[in-house]
Amino acid sequence: MAKKPTPPPASDPARLAYKISQSEIWANVVNNLVRWGGLLGIAFYGYKIAASLAGETTAADIGINIATDFRISEALAWLLGGGGVAYGIGQRKLRKDVIERFSERQKTLESLIDPNRTSSELDPRGDNKPEDKL
Numbered sequence: 001m002a003k004k005p006t007p008p009p010a011s012d013p014a015r016l017a018y019k020i021s022q023s024e025i026w027a028n029v030v031n032n033l034v035r036w037g038g039l040l041g042i043a044f045y046g047y048k049i050a051a052s053l054a055g056e057t058t059a060a061d062i063g064i065n066i067a068t069d070f071r072i073s074e075a076l077a078w079l080l081g082g083g084g085v086a087y088g089i090g091q092r093k094l095r096k097d098v099i100e101r102f103s104e105r106q107k108t109l110e111s112l113i114d115p116n117r118t119s120s121e122l123d124p125r126g127d128n129k130p131e132d133k134l
Contacts, residue, residue: 099126
């Protein structure tokens with residue numbers, strides 16, 4: 001009669017890898033249950049709210065009327081326009097920061113090439129003198 005094979009010891013790397021992969025699978029299952037269960041719960045309670053308010057005039061009805069009166073295209077135009085202005089202001093500041101960071105190095109290198117070079121008299125951020133502006 002043949003002897004039964006003995007199971008590998010608990011410290012065997014293959015057994016440890018198997019247990020780790022099993023725990024990762026269960027963690028993914030629980031993660032998906034929580035994620036999709038939460039989304040399903042939100043949808044269910046949204047349905048219950050809508051069903052309980054159906055056919056009734058409430059403050060929510062007034063809020064919906066005000067929100068639907070607002071033109072989406074006009075809001076989108078203001079949002080994109082304001083976003084473009086904010087982006088431009090941010091880019092201008094970044095450009096001036098870089099000019100300020102390199103201005104001293106630029107002056108040093110230019111004076112090495114031509115020691116008699118005169119200054120443009122721009123400020124370190126690259127702006128003109130205030131008296132030069134009209």
